[in-house]
Amino acid sequence: MKGAQFLVKALEREGVEVIFGYPGGAIMPVYDALIDSKIRHILVRHEQAAALAADGYARASGKVGVCMATSGPGATNLVTGIANAYMDSVPVVAITGQVATNLMGTDAFQEVDIFGITLPVVKHSFLVRTAAELPEIVHEAFRIARSGRPGPVLIDLPKDIANTVAGYEFDANGKGEVTAAPSNESIAYALELLRKSERPVAYVGGGVGMANALAELKTFIETTSIPFVATLKGLGSISTKHELALGMMGMHGMKAANHAVQESDLLICIGARFDDRATGRLNGFAPHAKVIHLDVDAAEIGKLRHAEAPVAGNLRDSLKALACQLNIEPWRRKCLAMKEATQWDYDAPGSQVYAPDFLRRLSERAGENCIVACDVGQHQMWVAQHFHFTNPAQHLTSGGLGTMGFGLPAAIGAQFAFPDATVINVSGDGSIMMNLQEFATLRRYELPVKVVLFDNSALGMVRQWQELFHDRRYSEVDLSDNPDFALVAQSMGLTSFRVDRRQDVDGAIDQLLAARGPVLAHVIIHQEANVWPIVGPGKSNSEMMDEVTL
Amino acid sequence: MNTLKLRMRVRHSEGALVRVLSVTRRRRFDLLHVSADATPDGAFLEVQMTVQAERAGHTLLSQLAKLEDVSEVEILEPAETERDAQVASLGA
Incomplete structure (x- = not known):
């Protein structure tokens, strides 16, 4: 052999x-x-x-x-x-x-x-x-x-x-894998901090899903009644519609999520890593909070934020050991009131398609088991804000590297993992061009991936930053010479159609979800549509900017 | 600025020493000295390294400890704090 x-x-x-x-x-x-x-x-x-x-x-x-x-x-x-x-x-x-x-x-x-x-x-x-x-x-x-x-x-x-020709011999017996359990001492101290806390918030990251600790997290949250926020990768670790879910935290997080973290006296960081997009200015992040940091990777604990209670080890055991009843009802009520007062508003002026509303409607119609693979930019943040997730494996997003061009190949991978699932790639007119050639892969394997392409004829997120933080000095963000994406998709074997009026959104979503093979919805949005709220560079999460978009 | 002297036992495999030095550089620790000697059976390298950084020593220690090729790592100087020892044992 x-x-x-x-x-x-x-x-x-x-x-x-x-x-x-x-x-x-x-x-x-x-x-x-x-x-x-x-x-x-x-x-x-x-x-x-x-x-x-x-x-x-x-x-x-x-x-x-x-x-x-x-x-x-x-x-x-x-x-x-x-x-x-x-x-x-x-x-x-x-x-x-x-x-x-x-x-x-x-x-x-x-x-x-x-x-x-x-x-x-x-x-x-x-x-x-x-x-x-x-x-x-x-x-x-x-x-x-x-x-x-x-x-x-x-x-x-x-x-x-x-x-090279050689003999084949291999015995993998006994080469299993063991993830260390947390120490009793670290759990005991974390429990002490939990019981003394009056304003705890759980900060849930992507590590929870990877550790298959979703059930343990849900039990921990529901036993303690601690309100929780999620990172981009943590979304769906518990249903985003859970009563105690305050939403995504960070640069484009929900106001209730960021305010709760900023006011907290104890942050329970679960499988997250204090990424700068989540924390904003680090020395202004959760300024009154002590930290319990649960992570399988000991190198993440204390890397960016000192943890009073480091709990290294597998998350399933850690969360089980920390699930205890707490008396934090006034804080829980305050967080839920903040959440109620800061719900998204989907009314927008004009007749053009409003991307957040499109995504909210798509999420409602696509069902709880669909898989969404995003690219990177404004549309990625709108998906995180407005799509409903019940499992982090439904939300494929390039969180750390921020790779434009991730979405379409990731959707292809997900469709092969689950051939019967509804797989949606939400992309932008910048990102789609990074791996556009993979339309040919969709056709070759007749993959029923549904591509939603938001087109604002610009590199939207960079344009937004140049508008807000560079005095509207726009540099190399104009993409008004984009190809006709619907025609490109057709030439590569996809069904495609264009959507440019708000009144056509429901029909377009129906058409998208009913398609049997690969399909592209080319959705035209206003070039100056921005992602709100936003925490500016060098600012703390207390300083969110908000504005009505066009 | 913190100066640290570390000792490591590293599996003598492809690129292992480069990997150790790469992690050290990427985590923003400046290398002042390094020596590496193969053990008599050639299976491991005994590495001693002196580095300097603004960052706390335990942050490098825990990054090195999780490398597949690193079987032991400890801070020789200054003497390990209780916290460093805890992090090292958890990451090893």
Whole structure:
């Protein structure tokens, strides 16, 4: 058996069903071995999309996503997707072909040091030196990718190793994974802080979903009655319609969420990392609060904000141990009153489509089990603000890296994970152009992904910042020469239609949801529509700007 | 500015030392000294490193502790605080 066959057999052994990739010279032995495998290979049209589709597949399914590319430019095209998975702690295994070992270090054709290039953006990486070690490397790569705080792992496979004939022996027995439980001391002190607190707020991050701690979080929240806020990635960890849900916090968070955090005397940070988009100016963040920080990754605790009670360990055990009844009724009532007083207003002047209202209606009609994959920009924030989620795996969004072009490949990955699910890609006219070629992938596999493209003929979020914080000095944000997206989509095999009047929104949503194959709704919105509220650069979350949009 | 002297036991695998140094640089710790010696069986590297930074030492210690190749890491100087020891043991 050849090394490439070892690799494929090892991937089968890990339960891999789908690989997103693109072939080329150095990875050809693996593509040859895949012909005889039950693993399904999905041919994307750019390697970046392979990595992002694997990311979307992993986020939606909870399994490890796998992507593959050849050496050189194939490998470097994966890098953005690998970095995206790293920043959002997504379990992905990336396999790259490499030139033969005798050519490595000679600047050979399509040789690049992808091991070195990806060092800062992988959880771990392997350069395969012998075919015999491949089964163990693959097993280790999957274990590392999904254990503790998940992340991407790279396997770089030289072509001669892939072609080497060797025997296959591997026994994975006894190589399980254990995530440490929190210490009794840390739990005891955290409980003491909880019981002394009068104004606690739970700050819920993406780690909760990754730890499969959704049920434990719900029990913790409902036992303690602590109002909670969510980060972008934490949305849906408990239903966004839960009575105690104050909404997303941070730069574009709900006012009630930010005010509650700012007034709190105890912040229970659960699987979050005090990201600057969530905290605003760090030294003005939750200024009166002590912190209990629950995280599986001890390196996150105390990295940006001192935690009076650090609780390192798996979140399921930590949340179970901290669920206790508290007497905080006046604070709970105050938070709910703030929430009631600051509900979204969907009335907007004019007759153009109002994106928040479109998304609210789409969310109501698409049902609680739909999956939404966003790109990055204003539309991403509108989705976070106005879509309803009951599980974080429904909301695929590039939180840490902020990768424009993430949404369409991620939607493709999610659709392969759940072929019967309603999968929606919400994008903008800037982002869609970053991976537009993947319309061809939708057509090839007849994926019924529903693309909602908000088009304001501008790089909207950058335009908004230039308007608000750069004295309206607009620099390189005009996209008024966009192609006709509906025509482009049609030429690539999608059904498409244009929506530019508010009165047509309900009909457009019906058409979108009824489509059997890939479909694009090209939705024209006002160029000066902004995302509100916003916390300006260098400001604390107490200083939210709000304004009626056009 | 904090100056720290660290000791690590690192698996002698592809790129392990580069990975340690890369994390040190990215976390904004300046390298003043580094030495690495293979153990007699060649399986590990014994690494000693002196770094300087505005940031607290435990933030680097915990980042290094979670690297797959790092099996032990401790701060030699200044003496580990109780908190550093706790973070190191949890991250290892």
